[in-house]
Amino acid sequence: MTVSAGDHPKLVGISGPLKDRGVSLTSTEISIGRDPANHLWITDPMLSRQHCAIRRADEQFTICDLGSRNGTLVNGKKISEQALHHRDQVAIGDSVLVFLTEGEVSQSQSSRVVLTETAELAIAPTMLRAADAIYLQPDRILATLPESDRMARDLNTLLKIANGIGAIRDRESLAWQLLGMVFDVVPAERGAILCFDDGIESLDSAIAWDRLEGPASPVRVSRSVVQRVLRERAGLLVRDVDMDDSLSNTATLKSLQIRSLLCVPLTGSDKVMGLIYLDSRKSTQQFDANHLQIMSGVANLASLALENIRHWDELREENRCLRAEIELDHGMVGSSPRIREILDIIQRVAPTTSTVLIQGESGTGKELVARAIHCNSPRAERPFVAINCAALTESLLESELFGHEKGAFTGAFAQKKGKIEVAEGGTLFLDEISELALGLQAKLLRVLQEREFERVGGTRSIKADVRVIAATNKSLPESVQGGSFRGDLFYRLNVVTITTPPLRDRREDIAALAESFVEKVSKKCNVRRKKLSQAAHSLLMQYDWPGNVRELENAIERAVVLGAAEEILAEDLPDALVETSTPASNTGANYLGAVKESKKQLVLQALEQANGYYVDAAKILGLHPNSLLRLVRNLGLKSVVKQGSVPTSNN
Numbered sequence: 001m002t003v004s005a006g007d008h009p010k011l012v013g014i015s016g017p018l019k020d021r022g023v024s025l026t027s028t029e030i031s032i033g034r035d036p037a038n039h040l041w042i043t044d045p046m047l048s049r050q051h052c053a054i055r056r057a058d059e060q061f062t063i064c065d066l067g068s069r070n071g072t073l074v075n076g077k078k079i080s081e082q083a084l085h086h087r088d089q090v091a092i093g094d095s096v097l098v099f100l101t102e103g104e105v106s107q108s109q110s111s112r113v114v115l116t117e118t119a120e121l122a123i124a125p126t127m128l129r130a131a132d133a134i135y136l137q138p139d140r141i142l143a144t145l146p147e148s149d150r151m152a153r154d155l156n157t158l159l160k161i162a163n164g165i166g167a168i169r170d171r172e173s174l175a176w177q178l179l180g181m182v183f184d185v186v187p188a189e190r191g192a193i194l195c196f197d198d199g200i201e202s203l204d205s206a207i208a209w210d211r212l213e214g215p216a217s218p219v220r221v222s223r224s225v226v227q228r229v230l231r232e233r234a235g236l237l238v239r240d241v242d243m244d245d246s247l248s249n250t251a252t253l254k255s256l257q258i259r260s261l262l263c264v265p266l267t268g269s270d271k272v273m274g275l276i277y278l279d280s281r282k283s284t285q286q287f288d289a290n291h292l293q294i295m296s297g298v299a300n301l302a303s304l305a306l307e308n309i310r311h312w313d314e315l316r317e318e319n320r321c322l323r324a325e326i327e328l329d330h331g332m333v334g335s336s337p338r339i340r341e342i343l344d345i346i347q348r349v350a351p352t353t354s355t356v357l358i359q360g361e362s363g364t365g366k367e368l369v370a371r372a373i374h375c376n377s378p379r380a381e382r383p384f385v386a387i388n389c390a391a392l393t394e395s396l397l398e399s400e401l402f403g404h405e406k407g408a409f410t411g412a413f414a415q416k417k418g419k420i421e422v423a424e425g426g427t428l429f430l431d432e433i434s435e436l437a438l439g440l441q442a443k444l445l446r447v448l449q450e451r452e453f454e455r456v457g458g459t460r461s462i463k464a465d466v467r468v469i470a471a472t473n474k475s476l477p478e479s480v481q482g483g484s485f486r487g488d489l490f491y492r493l494n495v496v497t498i499t500t501p502p503l504r505d506r507r508e509d510i511a512a513l514a515e516s517f518v519e520k521v522s523k524k525c526n527v528r529r530k531k532l533s534q535a536a537h538s539l540l541m542q543y544d545w546p547g548n549v550r551e552l553e554n555a556i557e558r559a560v561v562l563g564a565a566e567e568i569l570a571e572d573l574p575d576a577l578v579e580t581s582t583p584a585s586n587t588g589a590n591y592l593g594a595v596k597e598s599k600k601q602l603v604l605q606a607l608e609q610a611n612g613y614y615v616d617a618a619k620i621l622g623l624h625p626n627s628l629l630r631l632v633r634n635l636g637l638k639s640v641v642k643q644g645s646v647p648t649s650n651n
Helices: 149-165 171-183 223-232 251-256 289-326 337-349 366-375 394-402 438-450 476-482 487-493 507-525 534-542 548-562 575-580 586-609 614-621 625-634 638-642
Strands: 010-015 022-024 029-033 052-057 060-065 072-074 077-079 081-083 089-092 095-100 113-116 126-128 190-196 203-210 219-222 235-238 260-267 272-280 356-360 384-388 427-431 467-472 496-500
Touching: 010 171, 060 072, 089 171, 095 171, 113 203, 126 289, 149 171, 149 289, 171 190, 171 203, 171 272, 171 289, 190 219, 203 219, 219 223, 223 235, 223 260, 223 272, 235 289, 260 289, 272 289, 337 366, 337 496, 356 366, 366 384, 366 427, 366 467, 366 496, 384 394, 394 438, 438 467, 438 487, 476 487, 507 534, 507 548, 534 548, 534 575, 586 614, 586 625, 614 625
Parallel strands: 113 219, 356 467, 356 496, 384 427, 427 467
Antiparallel strands: 010 022, 010 095, 029 052, 052 060, 060 081, 072 077, 072 089, 089 095, 126 235, 190 203, 190 272, 235 260, 260 272
């Protein structure tokens, strides 16, 4: 295409993954492919990393295939290099794009199908049923026909179309690419592919293209033709519309000067799925019986491709549902190797009934792991009962665990079920199991061994169908050696062991955890969500987090609640982070030391200019007064300011 100096051609996606995306062709070369380094890219597996390029030489635009795996098609033809013309269709992977000049509307605003007029055909059109279609009966019919150049050409065309559409997995892209191929076979000026759910009133999708008027012009399709093709499930050909009185008098067709019509059904295994509609205004290029024959063959190939896409979509949806079913239900945040390892163990152990021991420092999410095991187990619909063994005295904990009978002790005015009984059929989570008294350890051992227990003050054994998950922040083997924990109970608990890592050992998860806590706290406190500043992020990453995830959550909540700026600043975080965070190298220490000293000088200068007034100093620094107060405290300037002696800057 030759372009004047004021034109700015563009390539616009009209179907597939690149639909509604485009690129202006203002550079000497525009690359397209799967690699993000391209000017136009999309993660479509059908595209090569470097698929094709559009190059401008003087006033000519040329598209070049870059040795792609699936090829580049222009108007349905595979090319290696070809000049582009206005409204050319470019098919790459599962996407179809159109080459347009400046000022023409995008495809999303056009190419609609309009069903018009309902007059019946006055003359008998040529009808072609599947049993009479040459290209659908190769063994029975082709052998009796004389060889001709046209038939060989048509067979070659069908082979190209079959190869071209066989790998397409998107219905809209299939329709666009098929139209481009059809225009190369039949001298049609306009075409449309319509798909129906159940009859003409249930139009599911429609793709249309006017080769002369462009994408801005809707394609008007004869309703009577569509109805007849759907009803008789046969291809239809009207060679000359002027010979049909009812059609020639139809205002729509008369105004469009339609001379030939061709329509073939897309027939599935049990119904007509849609149709291909073509028409032409040229009296010198009317459709004939051979066009009807080859379009019947094209429609058969397209029907198979559409059926394959439907099956593909069903399989993809089934796969999505199956993945959703096997996906772990858990509340943990992070993607570090340690977390992925824990999730893998949870996935394997959850379907079983094995006892699980979770060990790790306080605040590392041991209860989250326990809940994840329960939620992904066959017991998920039954209760999850948690009890902290360190929170109660021995006598109270015994009653809480095993329940008691009426009159078992002073104040036992009624029978009470214990946690083990409440958890029947579900999961019992014993947190801080190392704090369990030795007497209760013996009773718990019986529950694990015999699957039964007795209430306090009772004499009747009660069956216990519970899964026990225990957690501890201490080393149970050391407790066994020290005599504070029974060895036989430890071995009963230590069937499957999961160790939750401290936060300092999975620093790559800190950012994701912080963001999740910001969102959680913002919703809980009904405040606007803030972003972490770079300085705050650096402090979070440097700190060792002795309190682990729980400490991080508390720090984020404090920063969200107290912070007055538009984002979470380093000054909003607890003092411990600023005081104890250390850089990784001496270079970092020098840098941070210099930054801290610069901050001190800036604050002191502002206070000096404001004569010691915090509000005025905050305005000078562009800070909220509360932020300035925290900054003064974190920088160790509080004592200096209290004395009222704000030193003058050396500068």
